[in-house]
Amino acid sequence: MSTGEEAGIVIIGAGQAASQAVVSLRAEGYEGRITLIGDEAEPPYQRPPLSKKFLAGEIGFDRVELKPAEFYAGANCALMLSTRVSAIDAAAKTVATSDGKLIPYTKLLIATGSRVREINVPGFDLEGVHYLRSVGDVHDIQSHFKAGAKLVVVGGGYIGLEVAAVAKKNGIAVTVLETADRVLARVVDPIVSKFYERIHRAAGVVIETGVTVVGFEGKDGKVTGVDSGDGKIFPCDFVVVGIGIIPNTELAVNAGITVDNGIVVDEMTRTSDENIFAAGDCTNHPNGIFDRRLRLESVQNAIEQGKTAAAAMMGKDKPYNQVPWFWSDQYDLKLQIAGLSQGYTQAVTRGHPETDNNFAVFYLKDGVLIAVDAVNRPPEFMMSKLLIAQHAKLDPARLADESINMKEVAKA
Amino acid sequence: MTKVTFIEHNGKEHTLDVADGLTLMEAATKALIPGIDADCGGACACATCMVFVPAEWESKLAAKEPMEETMLEFCEHSAENSRLSCQIKVSPALEGIRVTMPESQH
Numbered sequence: 001m002s003t004g005e006e007a008g009i010v011i012i013g014a015g016q017a018a019s020q021a022v023v024s025l026r027a028e029g030y031e032g033r034i035t036l037i038g039d040e041a042e043p044p045y046q047r048p049p050l051s052k053k054f055l056a057g058e059i060g061f062d063r064v065e066l067k068p069a070e071f072y073a074g075a076n077c078a079l080m081l082s083t084r085v086s087a088i089d090a091a092a093k094t095v096a097t098s099d100g101k102l103i104p105y106t107k108l109l110i111a112t113g114s115r116v117r118e119i120n121v122p123g124f125d126l127e128g129v130h131y132l133r134s135v136g137d138v139h140d141i142q143s144h145f146k147a148g149a150k151l152v153v154v155g156g157g158y159i160g161l162e163v164a165a166v167a168k169k170n171g172i173a174v175t176v177l178e179t180a181d182r183v184l185a186r187v188v189d190p191i192v193s194k195f196y197e198r199i200h201r202a203a204g205v206v207i208e209t210g211v212t213v214v215g216f217e218g219k220d221g222k223v224t225g226v227d228s229g230d231g232k233i234f235p236c237d238f239v240v241v242g243i244g245i246i247p248n249t250e251l252a253v254n255a256g257i258t259v260d261n262g263i264v265v266d267e268m269t270r271t272s273d274e275n276i277f278a279a280g281d282c283t284n285h286p287n288g289i290f291d292r293r294l295r296l297e298s299v300q301n302a303i304e305q306g307k308t309a310a311a312a313m314m315g316k317d318k319p320y321n322q323v324p325w326f327w328s329d330q331y332d333l334k335l336q337i338a339g340l341s342q343g344y345t346q347a348v349t350r351g352h353p354e355t356d357n358n359f360a361v362f363y364l365k366d367g368v369l370i371a372v373d374a375v376n377r378p379p380e381f382m383m384s385k386l387l388i389a390q391h392a393k394l395d396p397a398r399l400a401d402e403s404i405n406m407k408e409v410a411k412a
Numbered sequence: 413m414t415k416v417t418f419i420e421h422n423g424k425e426h427t428l429d430v431a432d433g434l435t436l437m438e439a440a441t442k443a444l445i446p447g448i449d450a451d452c453g454g455a456c457a458c459a460t461c462m463v464f465v466p467a468e469w470e471s472k473l474a475a476k477e478p479m480e481e482t483m484l485e486f487c488e489h490s491a492e493n494s495r496l497s498c499q500i501k502v503s504p505a506l507e508g509i510r511v512t513m514p515e516s517q518h
Contacts, residue, residue, distance in 0.1 A: 023444060026444075027446065046453045048452070048453060048455065049453060049455075052455075063438070063454075064453075066441075067441075067442060067444075068442060071442075071444070299451065299452065299453070300451055300458075303449075303451050325458070327452065327455060327457040327458075329455065334455075334456070334457065334479065336457055376479070378479055378482040378483045378486065379482050379485065379486055382459065382482075382483060382485075382486030382487070383486055406486075407486075
């Protein structure tokens with residue numbers, strides 16, 4: 001069944017990249033029909049606050065939704081919510097939905113994002129075992145927020161630690177279990193891991209590293225404990241699992257589009273099919289600053305690729321090539337990250353992470369700044385963002401010297 | 413509701429009735445006013461929602477937190493009267509405020 005509508009631009013996914021693409025398409029002068037298809041019930045909303053202020057109950061959905069629902073109607077954008085796309089037919093230029101509709105497109109944007117990596121151990125389906133990816137997930141988690149309740153967080157990454165911080169503030173007893181020998185092991189230097197372990201422990205969170213979860217125990221279908229395999233059970237009333245995300249690339253694969261750790265796009269978000277573009281978490285894209293391909297999980301990546309994709313669908317080149325940046329809020333600490341630290345040869349600390357609550361760690365590769373982790377240190381973050389883009393070779397002694405203003409560190 | 417006016421770098425004006433309690437940034441982005449990117453959604457993490465506030469309004473705004481202050485210090489188009497619009501809550505005291513936007517947020 002065809003909708004009988006005139007073909008226009010179709011966007012699969014209704015997250016930040018999709019929402020930005022709608023705004024940018026109109027700004028670029030596109031006047032045709034836009035159809036946004038998302039599998040969640042809500043219109044596009046921001047995900048970063050979900051594990052922060054929204055989980056804490058400090059802001060409601062009206063503060064996380066990106067645009068009021070009326071905006072889409074006003075922008076001649078059809079919102080098909082709670083709708084899954086089952087297939088893309090690239091030859092016929094149509095998208096099939098799971099409720100049997102066939103929607104023709106002139107250009108297609110795949111902005112399917114990513115989904116949580118699930119934990120595949122016995123008891124995974126017990127009531128009270130949660131993930132955090134959607135507004136619905138947050139409501140499920142909040143339903144357990146009663147003072148004195150016991151939470152086990154599986155995974156000491158950003159999501160896990162942000163959840164731990166919010167839960168602790170709500171009077172919940174929190175234990176974080178991490179497989180590696182330190183939290184945030186995949187993304188930061190041990191200096192930063194040690195800092196966050198200290199902060200969480202000081203707040204009363206129990207952090208256990210080197211612990212691999214082998215199963216969940218339950219009673220009457222509800223989770224009651226987490227089994228670490230060495231005879232130790234961590235009792236709990238609920239669990240939040242944060243062990244990473246997986247890009248949603250299946251539709252692209254099945255449509256014959258090139259996929260390699262994400263949907264392969266160029267700097268203009270073009271896929272291997274001339275009428276199909278992709279933006280956000282689901283893409284694998286080139287980055288000229290780091291001179292390699294990246295798959296990023298960040299809101300900056302979603303927004304900027306959304307802008308680039310809108311331009312590209314209008315035949316304009318707006319290459320996406322930026323220093324990646326991220327942030328994490330835990331307690332009263334704002335961690336701002338610029339660049340990518342993989343492959344660093346030296347970590348330089350500015351400040352005193354072992355005692356203070358503000359410091360920065362600079363990551364150098366053969367003397368060149370490639371990343372920074374700045375805790376409550378906006379100057380270090382802002383200046384590093386510029387210096388990373390310039391491939392600045394910096395003197396570690398100057399970086400570490402607090403008497404030198406960040407604006408002066410690059411001077412010889 | 414409080415009336416606020418955003419003025420684009422090219423001089424184009426947008427006047428909005430904003431619900432009190434929202435931030436200037438939220439008001440601008442929900443109304444699709446060009447020139448305020450607000451990539452981080454209001455977490456004071458990105459400095460892409462900068463506006464210029466005329467001197468006569470400065471005393472009516474809450475003072476800058478250190479975080480905002482230092483973020484602004486390192487923004488490319490920052491000036492003495494720059495503020496991050498995600499940190500400015502709209503209230504009746506701001507009735508009639510007019511803020512201008514920089515050439516670019518990046």
